[in-house]
Amino acid sequence: MHKIISLTGMEILDSRGRPTVKAICRLESGITAAASVPSGASTGASEALELRDGDPSRYRGRGCLQAAEVINTTLHTALSGRVFDTQAELDLMLIGLDGTQNKAHLGANTLLAVSIAFARACAYEQGLPLYSIFDSLLPGIEAQYMPRPMINLFSGGRHAGGQVAIQDVLVMPVSTIEMPDLLAMTAEVYACAAELTQERYGMRLLRADEGGLAPPFTRVENMFELAVAAIERAGLKPGADVVLALDIAATQFYADGRYNLDERRLSAHDFIALLAAWRRAYPIVSIEDGLAEDDWEHWPSLMQALGGDTVVIGDDLLCTNPSRIRQAAETDSANGLLLKVNQIGTLTEAAESCMLANRARWKVTVSARSGETEDDWLADLAVGWAADFIKIGSITQSERLAKYNRMMEIEGETGTRMAAWAT
Numbered sequence: 483m484h485k486i487i488s489l490t491g492m493e494i495l496d497s498r499g500r501p502t503v504k505a506i507c508r509l510e511s512g513i514t515a516a517a518s519v520p521s522g523a524s525t526g527a528s529e530a531l532e533l534r535d536g537d538p539s540r541y542r543g544r545g546c547l548q549a550a551e552v553i554n555t556t557l558h559t560a561l562s563g564r565v566f567d568t569q570a571e572l573d574l575m576l577i578g579l580d581g582t583q584n585k586a587h588l589g590a591n592t593l594l595a596v597s598i599a600f601a602r603a604c605a606y607e608q609g610l611p612l613y614s615i616f617d618s619l620l621p622g623i624e625a626q627y628m629p630r631p632m633i634n635l636f637s638g639g640r641h642a643g644g645q646v647a648i649q650d651v652l653v654m655p656v657s658t659i660e661m662p663d664l665l666a667m668t669a670e671v672y673a674c675a676a677e678l679t680q681e682r683y684g685m686r687l688l689r690a691d692e693g694g695l696a697p698p699f700t701r702v703e704n705m706f707e708l709a710v711a712a713i714e715r716a717g718l719k720p721g722a723d724v725v726l727a728l729d730i731a732a733t734q735f736y737a738d739g740r741y742n743l744d745e746r747r748l749s750a751h752d753f754i755a756l757l758a759a760w761r762r763a764y765p766i767v768s769i770e771d772g773l774a775e776d777d778w779e780h781w782p783s784l785m786q787a788l789g790g791d792t793v794v795i796g797d798d799l800l801c802t803n804p805s806r807i808r809q810a811a812e813t814d815s816a817n818g819l820l821l822k823v824n825q826i827g828t829l830t831e832a833a834e835s836c837m838l839a840n841r842a843r844w845k846v847t848v849s850a851r852s853g854e855t856e857d858d859w860l861a862d863l864a865v866g867w868a869a870d871f872i873k874i875g876s877i878t879q880s881e882r883l884a885k886y887n888r889m890m891e892i893e894g895e896t897g898t899r900m901a902a903w904a905t
């Protein structure tokens with residue numbers, strides 16, 4: 483039993499210097515907890531909506547003063563003095579107060595900030611770590627292993643001024659099961675990638691939204707070649723010590739039935755063949771948003787070409803939305819879910835998405851957004867929901883490192899390790 487006494491909302495700034503929302507939840511016991519929410523740039527069309535002020539004279543319309551006000555007035559009035567036995571009870575009430583399919587009325591940013599602040603307050607009240615509260619949202623889940631991080635090395639697309647079409651090349655150290663080793667290996671690969679960028683492009687400090695290096699690649703393939711060279715320069719073996727994961731974010735360069743990258747204008751069929759060729763040529767183990775979010779017709783072919791030995795992840799395709807996940811499972815369109823809680827708006831709905839992915843025997847990757855805050859709840863969520871992977875961004879910016887550091891803390895506290903990598 484948890485009785486809310488007050489809810490407070492604030493506009494704060496995210497890692498891009500854009501407004502986002504923080505909520506503070508106070509319980510009758512005197513326990514107070516806060517949570518802040520992230521925001522995407524390459525957002526899926528089916529994502530729940532954020533409430534933003536739309537006043538062009540302030541933060542170019544992106545202000546969150548109204549969102550803070552919704553928490554201070556509407557949500558505070560409706561929820562304070564009420565007792566909730568479970569997170570689901572609170573979330574269902576939030577969903578009911580909003581009353582729309584896509585959170586267009588009160589905003590997914592306001593609802594999620596309150597949903598997580600409440601979860602954290604309940605954890606504090608019971609003297610439990612946050613991951614065990616998340617754990618209880620998914621009955622039957624047992625966090626046997628820590629999620630393995632996939633870490634942003636090179637960036638393109640919307641996160642890096644569009645200099646190269648695809649959004650992320652990520653590295654995943656696989657020859658360790660411990661976070662401190664994994665981060666040390668990643669740091670060495672990143673340092674080598676920065677040196678190589680300096681040597682080949684005469685620059686090293688150009689960084690994208692998630693801290694990935696963003697030299698002016700002329701072809702997508704240059705990203706993979708440089709990633710492999712960086713792994714080798716770090717004294718590690720591509721494919722054995724470190725593998726690659728890609729976020730193609732294909733919706734961003736899809737128009738009129740064609741995938742437009744570099745000078746190439748490819749049909750879905752030809753683009754799938756190109757992805758399969760990259761998969762053969764480089765140590766790639768997972769491909770996210772390999773096709774556009776509404777190209778449902780071709781996702782089953784992508785799965786046929788790659789699904790046997792590659793994690794075929796839907797991000798914009800699925801938007802952490804249970805009905806899109808059901809559709810993808812029924813049509814065999816993916817075998818991996820990118821789980822971003824703010825794409826759907828409450829913890830309870832995101833838990834349903836995770837459960838559906840588990841039931842379909844998909845891999846689950848819990849993901850940050852390109853605009854993040856210093857809050858670290860994402861690490862607890864990924865552990866609590868026993869995700870296979872976690873995708874936070876690079877290891878060079880504090881809004882990302884807060885979560886990596888929390889992963890190390892949890893690993894130390896629980897003694898849990900990552901699963902050994904099976905090739």
Ligand code: PGA
Pocket residue numbers: 521522523524525526649729731797849850851852853
């Ligand atoms: P976003 O990018 O937060 O800008 O949507 C992250 C991703 O595409 O995975």
Ligand code: ZN
Pocket residue numbers: 729731770771797798820
């Ligand atoms: Zn993505």
